[in-house]
């Protein structure tokens with residue numbers, strides 16, 4: 001043996017010893033960690049709940065690897081079925097997730113004042129929405145919610161009707177070029193929703209292709225797409241990975257466009273506000289706050305079972321019908337002593353409204369059109385109702401009173417949101433142990449509860465023929481005895497959707513406008529709809545419809 005080969009042998013021995021020592025060290029540490037983790041009370045409680053068998057350290061993470069969005073959707077939706085109950089448990093590494101679908105259990109979480117905090121999954125909305133209503137917590141959320149709720153008062157919403165009608169008309173002109181062809185209606189529903197929000201939330205119009213409004217609307221749509229991507233490509237979720245991707249650079253540019261315009265508009269609107277004050281104009285916001293406080297008791301009674309509560313508020317109208325945007329009302333709110341609403345806070349709330357109000361309404365309206373294309377008899381019933389309302393003038397602008405008469409269309413929208421809830425899943429961080437009502441399990445403090453509207457809305461014990469599209473599910477007599485938390489497309493309880501009434505009105509105007517002009521056909525059966533697991537429920541096969549001029 002030469003000196004060199006001897007030296008090499010020695011080096012190999014030393015290195016293999018080092019590798020072996022490192023490997024042994026890591027294995028020992030992981031084993032110790034595994035046993036320590038298994039001994040935690042939190043884990044012991046979780047293990048009593050049914051769920052897929054977790055691997056040491058990784059938990060159930062591998063179950064999601066390599067799944068495309070459709071398959072991921074099926075996987076999430078099968079989790080409670082696979083474990084034959086209303087509760088299932090999943091571990092993502094050390095993090096515990098509990099999926100719930102029983103309304104009685106859901107009420108314990110959503111109806112409580114204690115479990116109001118959102119889970120860590122909402123963090124990647126932060127660069128856009130900051131600490132806005134959707135993600136804020138504690139006293140800040142309570143205080144902002146109280147200030148913002150009155151800006152969604154019916155009297156303020158009524159003043160938006162000219163904008164709703166104007167954008168519906170613009171939409172019809174755009175759809176006309178697709179007559180007789182199969183096309184995906186989602187982009188159009190998304191475009192009209194952003195335009196309407198832009199005007200009602202900020203008072204800005206998307207007029208010319210080179211205008212700031214146009215740039216902004218496009219940036220909002222692109223930002224929503226990035227958030228969707230980060231949602232289902234879960235390796236993009238951690239910021240330390242995301243920040244090195246091209247998407248992060250695009251996001252930076254989009255956010256610059258979005259935030260700059262919001263800041264600019266706030267500045268301009270503040271000047272308008274002070275000139276209105278100088279002229280001695282009444283504060284619409286203050287009146288809305290007064291009415292909101294008076295109707296608080298009536299409202300909690302009405303929330304017992306879902307029905308659109310617009311009518312209840314109609315007789316408490318606040319009179320003045322001036323068209324201002326949500327932003328104007330927030331500026332008014334910020335001027336009330338003690339309210340502590342800075343310009344940056346207003347920006348975050350406007351951004352939140354743009355995000356929450358956009359994709360949800362676009363998906364909801366697209367699903368309605370596809371379903372009406374499949375269920376021709378239901379489409380005919382909608383049109384018959386519209387004929388009764390618009391017998392005097394078939395194409396006149398739609399008024400608030402008209403929408404109150406659209407009872408059947410309302411049931412169609414509600415049934416669509418039942419079977420295809422635009423927000424298919426929400427989550428909450430549980431701060432205290434929760435003993436479930438449906439079974440003898442305890443959800444341990446610090447776990448994340450996933451509430452799936454999609455699963456709850458198709459719960460066999462709460463819905464007759466849950467997989468069949470039937471607007472009569474929402475006839476008053478069929479709602480009376482149903483558990484309130486069995487229908488939660490807008491969530492429920494203290495942290496439910498603040499834009500619910502706005503969404504229902506906007507949906508009615510847009511859908512009634514399309515139905516008056518076109519008859520709709522779907523090239524696909526409902527069973528062929530391919531759904532995608534996402535923050536928003538979508539069809540991956542496209543929201544395809546065919547439109548033809550309606551012959552009366």
Ligand code: HEM
Nearest residue numbers: 133134356357360361364422423426490491497498499503
């Ligand atoms: C069909 C349309 C809509 C659906 C299905 C919907 C659904 C929801 C759901 C499920 C939540 C609770 C989210 C969670 O807990 O994570 C929520 C919250 C919220 N929504 Fe909507 N939404 C719709 C339209 C709108 C519109 C049009 C606006 C505003 C114009 C809006 C503004 C908000 C805001 C600000 C929140 C946060 C409320 C809070 O945390 O206090 N939404 N929405």
